[in-house]
Amino acid sequence: MSKEEILKNLRDADPERFPKPDLTALKAKSRRYDGLVGQFRKAVEASGGKTAIISLEQDPSIVAREMFPGENSLVIADGRFGVAENGCVYLEEPEAFPRKEYFLAEALVIVVGIGDIVANMHDAYDRLGEKPSRYGIFISGPSKTADIEQALVFGAHGAREVAVLIRQ
Amino acid sequence: MKIDVDDALWLVRGKRDRLSKEIPEWEELRDAAYRLKLYSNSHLPELLEQFETQATANGAIVHWAKDADEYRNIIGGLLKDHGVSLFVKSKSMLSEECHLVPYLKNLGIETVETDLGERIIQLMGSRPSHIVLPAIHIKRQEVGKLFEKEMGTEPGNCDPTYLTHAARRNLRNYFLNADAGMTGANFAVASTGEVVVCTNEGNADLGTSVPKLQIAAFGIDKIVPDRESLGVFTRLLARTATGQPVTTYTTHYSAPREGSEFHIIMVDNGRSRILADKDHFRLLNCLRCGGCMNTCPVYRRTGGYSYSYFIPGPIGVNLGMASNPEAHKKDLSACSLCQSCAGVCPVKMDLADQIYLWRQHFHSSVPKRILSDGMLAVMGGPSRLKATLAVGHPAMKALKACGFQWGKGRDFPDIANPLEHE
Numbered sequence: 385m386s387k388e389e390i391l392k393n394l395r396d397a398d399p400e401r402f403p404k405p406d407l408t409a410l411k412a413k414s415r416r417y418d419g420l421v422g423q424f425r426k427a428v429e430a431s432g433g434k435t436a437i438i439s440l441e442q443d444p445s446i447v448a449r450e451m452f453p454g455e456n457s458l459v460i461a462d463g464r465f466g467v468a469e470n471g472c473v474y475l476e477e478p479e480a481f482p483r484k485e486y487f488l489a490e491a492l493v494i495v496v497g498i499g500d501i502v503a504n505m506h507d508a509y510d511r512l513g514e515k516p517s518r519y520g521i522f523i524s525g526p527s528k529t530a531d532i533e534q535a536l537v538f539g540a541h542g543a544r545e546v547a548v549l550i551r552q
Numbered sequence: 553m554k555i556d557v558d559d560a561l562w563l564v565r566g567k568r569d570r571l572s573k574e575i576p577e578w579e580e581l582r583d584a585a586y587r588l589k590l591y592s593n594s595h596l597p598e599l600l601e602q603f604e605t606q607a608t609a610n611g612a613i614v615h616w617a618k619d620a621d622e623y624r625n626i627i628g629g630l631l632k633d634h635g636v637s638l639f640v641k642s643k644s645m646l647s648e649e650c651h652l653v654p655y656l657k658n659l660g661i662e663t664v665e666t667d668l669g670e671r672i673i674q675l676m677g678s679r680p681s682h683i684v685l686p687a688i689h690i691k692r693q694e695v696g697k698l699f700e701k702e703m704g705t706e707p708g709n710c711d712p713t714y715l716t717h718a719a720r721r722n723l724r725n726y727f728l729n730a731d732a733g734m735t736g737a738n739f740a741v742a743s744t745g746e747v748v749v750c751t752n753e754g755n756a757d758l759g760t761s762v763p764k765l766q767i768a769a770f771g772i773d774k775i776v777p778d779r780e781s782l783g784v785f786t787r788l789l790a791r792t793a794t795g796q797p798v799t800t801y802t803t804h805y806s807a808p809r810e811g812s813e814f815h816i817i818m819v820d821n822g823r824s825r826i827l828a829d830k831d832h833f834r835l836l837n838c839l840r841c842g843g844c845m846n847t848c849p850v851y852r853r854t855g856g857y858s859y860s861y862f863i864p865g866p867i868g869v870n871l872g873m874a875s876n877p878e879a880h881k882k883d884l885s886a887c888s889l890c891q892s893c894a895g896v897c898p899v900k901m902d903l904a905d906q907i908y909l910w911r912q913h914f915h916s917s918v919p920k921r922i923l924s925d926g927m928l929a930v931m932g933g934p935s936r937l938k939a940t941l942a943v944g945h946p947a948m949k950a951l952k953a954c955g956f957q958w959g960k961g962r963d964f965p966d967i968a969n970p971l972e973h974e
Contacts, residue, residue, distance in 0.1 A: 387616040390772070390820045391597045397828035399594045405587035407780060410580050427797065469787075470797035483809070484761035487754045505798075506783035514778055516610055516744035518807035522786075524798050527754040531669035531685070533692045534560045535712035540668055541720055541727070542754025542801070 411506045420468045420501045421550060427471030431525030432538055434547040437498070444549050448493040451547050459489035459543075463496035465511060466548065469504040472522040473548055474512070483519065487527070492543035494523065498552050557689050558852040564685075565846045567795020568896065574797075575787065585788055586900040588781045589837040592773075593827060599742040599775045600818060606745025610806040612814040617769075620650035623819050627652060627734070627767060628659050630815055634765045636661060636731035642749070642756035643667040644736030645683055645840050646771055646819060648862050664726045666755035668719055675702050681856030683863055684793050684842035689855050723755070733759035735805075737770035738839070739785060740818070743778035746806040747816060750789060750799040757801055761809070768805060769817035772824075773836040785839065788898035793841040826874050831909050835870050837899040844893035844903055850886045859883050866893035866903040873910045881914040941970035 417423040425435040438447050448460055459481070463473035473494045477483055486492060502508050512520070527542030538544055572578045592599060604614045617623040623646070631639060639661050641647065653663045653674075665674040669687035673680050675698055680686030687695075696710030703722045705715065735756045739748040747768040749756045760766045776782065790796040808814035827833050845851045845865030856864035861872025861880045869887060872880030884907060893903040930940040944967040951964075958964050 385616075386618040386622055390616055390618050390818075390824060391600070393618075393820065393824035394596045394600075394772075394827060397824055397833075399827050399833055402587065402590035402594045404591045404777065405584055407584060407784065410577060410584050411783070413577055413580070415575055415577065431797070431800070467798075472798055472802070482761070484758065487758045487761060504783075505786045506780075509779040509783040512779055514743045514780075516606065516746055516806045517804070518610070519809075520746075520804040521757070522798065522802040524800055526800070527752070528800055529668045529716055529753045530794075531667070531672065531687050532690075532695050532712040532715055534563065534685075534688070535692075537713045537716040539720060540716060540753035540755070541666070541723065541758050 407506070411510075414504055414506050415469065416503050417468050420503065421498060423468040424466050424471065424501045425550070427468060428466075428525060428546075428548050429471075431471045432528060432546070433471065433525040434545070435550060436547065437550045437552060438495075439552050444493065444495045444551075447549055448491075448547065451493070452491045452545060455491045455545075457488070457490035458493065459485045459491070460493045460495065461486060463494040463500075463548070465500040465502055465508070466496045466550075467503075467505060467508050467522070468501055470524055472505075472508070472524040474508065474520060474522050476517055476521075477519045486521070486523070487542040489543050490539075491545040491547070492523070492526075493547045493549060495549045495551055498550050501550075556691075557855055560688060561846045561852045564795055565896070568792055568843065568846070571791040571795050571797060575791075581784055581788055582898055582900050584784045585898055586837065588776065588784060589899050590834070592775050592777055593833065593836040595777075596772055596775065596827070599777060600772060602742040603740055603745055603775060603818075606743065607806070607816055608745070610745050611808050612745065612806065612816050615815060615817045617817055617819045617821070619821050620819075623650045623769065623817060623821065624652055624655045626817055627769070628656060628661075630765065630767060631656070631661050631732055632659065634732060634813075636765065638726065638730045639663045639732050639734065640666050640726055640730040640755075640759040640763070641734045642736070642751065642759055643670050643686070644734070644769065645863065646736050646769055646821075647734075648680070650819070650821060664723070664730070666723055666726070666753075666759055667751075668716060668753060668755075671719060671723065672698065679862065681864065682842060682845055683840055689857075727758045727762055730759065730763045732765035732767065733763045734767040734769065735760060737768055737774050738789065739776050739782060740770055740774045740816075741777075741779060741782065741804075742775055744804075744806060746804045748782065749803050749805070750786070750801070751803075752794075752796075752800045754801055757803055760805065764812040766805070766808065766812060766814045767817065768814070769819060771819050771821065773838070789839055789841055792843040792896060792898040822875055829874070832870065832874055832906055834901055835867075835874055835906070837901050838867055838871075839899055840867075841898060843896045843898060847892045847896050848887075849890060849892065850888060854886070859886060866907070867901070870903060870906050870910070873914070877910070877914055881910075884911050884914060938970060941968060945969050
C-alpha cells in the first residue's frame with residue numbers, strides 16, 4: 385500500500401522533531417481595534433464591498449433591493465460573524481438554497497450581527513474552534529482578478545457586487 | 553516587455569510592504585508560521601493519519617499517492633468511473649508538477665483551467681511564468697486577440713474589464729456543465745480533516761459547488777495541525793502573495809455536498825526525500841505564495857521562462873535542485889545571493905543560503921571556469937578593457953546584424969563604444 389510506503393519513508397527520513405509553538409503570546413499581542421464596527425466597514429469597503437447598518441426591524445431584502453436597484457440576480461445570506469482586520473464574513477452551508485448561489489449571484493448581500501464582529505483571524509478561528517463543520521467560507525468583497533496586466537477587475541467568476549448589512 | 557513585468561512585480565512587492573506594516577506583530581507572525589511549519593513537517597506521519605481519520609469521519613474519501621504516476625492514475629480512475637468528459641480545475645501547482653492535464657487529454661477527458669490567468673495560458677498553449685500570477689508576462693493586446701478567436705470578443709477591444717467579463721460568460725457554461733471539479737489546497741487541517749482553498753476569482757468555489765464529483769489533491773507538506781494555526785497563515789498568505797489583507801474566498805471543505813462525492817488525494821512525490829535532506833528540509837515550509845519571485849531582482853528582469861524548473865524564482869531554483877539536480881543545476885546561477893527573498897518569505901525560508909549550499913556541490917562547472925578566466929583575460933586592467941572594447945564594439949554589432957543570439961529569442965547586450973568613454 386502506498387500509505388504504508390509513504391509513512392515508512394517519512395519515518396525513515398527521521399527529521400529533527402520540532403515542538404509545536406505556543407501561540408498564546410502572539411494572539412494576546414495581535415492588533416486590536418478601538419472601533420470594531422468602523423474598522424470592519426472600512427475593510428469591507430477596501431475589498432470592494434458595500435456596507436450599511438440596519439436596525440432589527442428593517443427587512444434586509446428591502447434594504448438589499450434599494451442598494452442594488454434593478455438587479456435580478458440577488459442573493460441574501462446569513463453570515464455568522466465578520467472580521468474587522470480584513471473585512472471577511474464567515475458563512476456556512478446555506479439552508480435555504482444550494483451553496484453555488486453564493487457564487488452564481490450577481491449581487492450577494494450578507495447579513496451579520498453588529499455584536500458578531502471579531503478583531504482578526506486568530507479570534508475568528510478561536511470562535512470556530514476545532515470541531516469540523518461540513519463547509520465554511522470567509523468571503524471578503526466581490527470576486528476579483530488582476531490576471532490581465534495587473535488591472536483590478538471585479539466579477540471574475542463569483543458575485544460582482546457584495547454588500548454586508550450590519551444588523552443592530 | 554521585460555521592464556513591464558519588473559514594474560508590475562515591484563508594485564506587488566510594494567503593496568506587500570504596505571500591508572505587512574499595518575500589522576505591528578508581523579515579524580512574530582512570520583516566526584510563528586516558520587515554527588508551525590517546522591512542527592508540521594517533522595510530525596507528518598501523525599498529522600497525515602489524524603487528517604485521514606477526521607476527513608473520513610466527515611464523509612470524504614482519502615487516497616494516498618506516493619508519486620506523480622499514482623496521483624494521475626487515481627484522478628484518471630475517478631474520472632473514468634464517474635463517466636466524466638468535462639472536468640473543471642482551479643489552479644494547482646501539484647497538477648503542473650505531476651503533468652496531469654496532458655495525461656487526462658490522452659484519456660479523452662477535457663480539462664478546463666478556470667483561473668483566468670491559467671485559462672489564458674492554456675488557450676495559448678503555453679505554460680505559467682509565475683505561480684500566483686501565471687499570465688503576468690502577457691500583454692492585454694495578446695489576450696484581446698486570443699479571446700477574439702476563442703470567445704468571439706470584439707476585434708481590437710483589449711480592455712481588461714471587458715475581456716475578464718467575456719471570460720466570465722464563457723467559463724460559466726463550463727462550470728454549469730462540468731461532470732467533476734478539482735482544486736489543490738493551500739492548507740489541509742489535521743484536527744478537522746478539512747481542505748482550505750484561498751482564491752480571489754471564485755473559480756474554485758463554482759467548480760466545486762456544481763458537479764457531483766469533487767477532488768482536492770495536495771502535497772503532504774500542506775498539512776497544518778489545527779484551525780488555530782490557520783489564524784497565523786491566513787494573515788500572512790495574501791498579504792505576501794498579492795498585497796491584499798486576505799483572499800476574497802477562504803473556503804473550508806470537509807463533507808461532500810448532498811448527493812455528491814468528495815475525494816482527497818495526499819501526494820508525496822519526492823517530499824519525504826526532501827524531509828530526509830538535513831540541508832534542505834526547510835523547503836517543505838513553502839506556502840507557494842510567490843512572494844520571493846516578486847522581490848527577486850533576477851526573476852523580475854528575466855521572467856519565469858528563463859528557469860528550467862516549472863516553478864521559477866528563488867523557491868523554484870531550490871525545488872528544482874531538490875527534484876532533479878542534474879537537470880536544473882544551471883538555474884543555480886540565477887541568484888545574486890542578495891537575500892531579498894529571505895526577507896519577504898512568510899515562513900522565513902533561507903532560500904538564498906540554500907542556493908549557496910547547493911552551489912557548493914553542483915556549481916564549479918568547466919564552462920563557467922572558462923568564462924570567468926576568459927573575462928579576466930579580456931577585462932583584467934584598463935588597457936586590456938580598452939582593447940577589448942575597441943574590437944568588441946564593432947564586432948558585436950556585426951555579429952548581431954547577422955542574427956547572432958545569446959539564446960533562443962535573447963539578444964546579446966551591446967558592447968559600449970570606447971570612444972564614448974574617452
